[in-house]
Amino acid sequence: MLPLLRAAWFPTGAETGVAVLHKLSLLAPLVLLLASPARTEPPPPATALTCTGVTKQGGLLVCEGPPETAIHVTSPKDKHDRTVRTDEAGTVLIGLHQKEASTLTLTPDPGQIPPVTVQVAPRDDDFRLIRGFNCDKVDARTEAQKQHAAESWVKKQDAFARFNTGPALSKGFIKPVNGPASSPFGPTRKYVGTGANGDPCEKVSVHEGFDFAVPTGTPVSAPAGGTVVLADTDLYYEGGTVFLDHGGGLVSVFLHLSAVDVTEGDVVSQGDRLGATGNTGRTTGPHLHWAVKWRNEETSGRDRDFYVDPALLLALEPH
Numbered sequence: 628m629l630p631l632l633r634a635a636w637f638p639t640g641a642e643t644g645v646a647v648l649h650k651l652s653l654l655a656p657l658v659l660l661l662a663s664p665a666r667t668e669p670p671p672p673a674t675a676l677t678c679t680g681v682t683k684q685g686g687l688l689v690c691e692g693p694p695e696t697a698i699h700v701t702s703p704k705d706k707h708d709r710t711v712r713t714d715e716a717g718t719v720l721i722g723l724h725q726k727e728a729s730t731l732t733l734t735p736d737p738g739q740i741p742p743v744t745v746q747v748a749p750r751d752d753d754f755r756l757i758r759g760f761n762c763d764k765v766d767a768r769t770e771a772q773k774q775h776a777a778e779s780w781v782k783k784q785d786a787f788a789r790f791n792t793g794p795a796l797s798k799g800f801i802k803p804v805n806g807p808a809s810s811p812f813g814p815t816r817k818y819v820g821t822g823a824n825g826d827p828c829e830k831v832s833v834h835e836g837f838d839f840a841v842p843t844g845t846p847v848s849a850p851a852g853g854t855v856v857l858a859d860t861d862l863y864y865e866g867g868t869v870f871l872d873h874g875g876g877l878v879s880v881f882l883h884l885s886a887v888d889v890t891e892g893d894v895v896s897q898g899d900r901l902g903a904t905g906n907t908g909r910t911t912g913p914h915l916h917w918a919v920k921w922r923n924e925e926t927s928g929r930d931r932d933f934y935v936d937p938a939l940l941l942a943l944e945p946h
């Protein structure tokens with residue numbers, strides 16, 4: 628939480644005075660009438676920019692400000708600078724990149740509202756070397772595999788390009804399965820192994836999800852409410868897949884499912900069943916991969932969206 632960022636909003640002295648005078652008014656109505664000019668003072672500023680959330684790399688800011696207002700998110704030398712926009716209620720969720728700068732400045736535009744500075748705590752993600760990898764099991768090699776992978780890619784891009792309103796953080800986030808975590812968000816994995824003809828192969832990837840070690844068939848439920856934007860039993864790498872748009876730009880991704888029990892367009896509540904875990908797609912064993920992508924609704928292109936750390940979302944208060 629970010630108590631220091633809460634720009635407190637206090638009633639003006641004049642209002643307090645009026646409240647006191649209201650209490651006295653039964654006894655001395657004339658006094659209230661004489662004091663009434665206090666009511667004609669200009670109202671206090673409508674709002675300010677305030678942010679709470681998990682202020683750590685991979686976390687999420689929850690900011691409140693004037694409605695429909697652009698906010699420039701900048702840092703001294705950061706490639707993740709971006710402009711976001713509050714919704715009609717004045718709320719905006721701002722994902723924090725895994726490699727976000729340590730200090731961010733949030734500047735509402737136009738500039739009547741003072742900017743807010745946010746300190747972002749660093750992550751300490753590890754590096755893992757995984758040997759004995761079978762690249763053939765992962766790579767799309769045959770024409771049929773390449774076609775399958777390409778079609779899967781298009782389905783994912785289409786789903787990520789669709790935005791729905793949703794409850795976002797109104798109930799916070801809960802774990803989608805009951806089971807132990809097996810691999811956190813964040814580590815870089817370097818895979819070293821052999822390909823089809825015995826040639827050495829090498830891959831580097833960042834684990835952008837949160838894995839749970841659970842047996843095939845474990846029920847998967849919605850960590851927060853939302854709209855199903857992709858439900859497919861057979862994507863090439865991902866296997867059985869559900870994408871759930873929570874609103875506020877946040878999409879949950881569930882991979883390697885053995886059963887998909889929702890269809891595109893379904894609106895679900897927190898805790899509703901989405902399917903069951905499995906070992907489908909290109910995976911090394913039964914588990915659930917849960918990832919959450921933050922999309923900036925202010926931009927039309929999707930290439931600067933990124934994944935945030937689901938474990939940090941579990942720490943967020945309902946909002």
Ligand SMILES: [Zn+2]
Pocket residue numbers: 810834836837838915916917
């Ligand atoms: Zn995973």
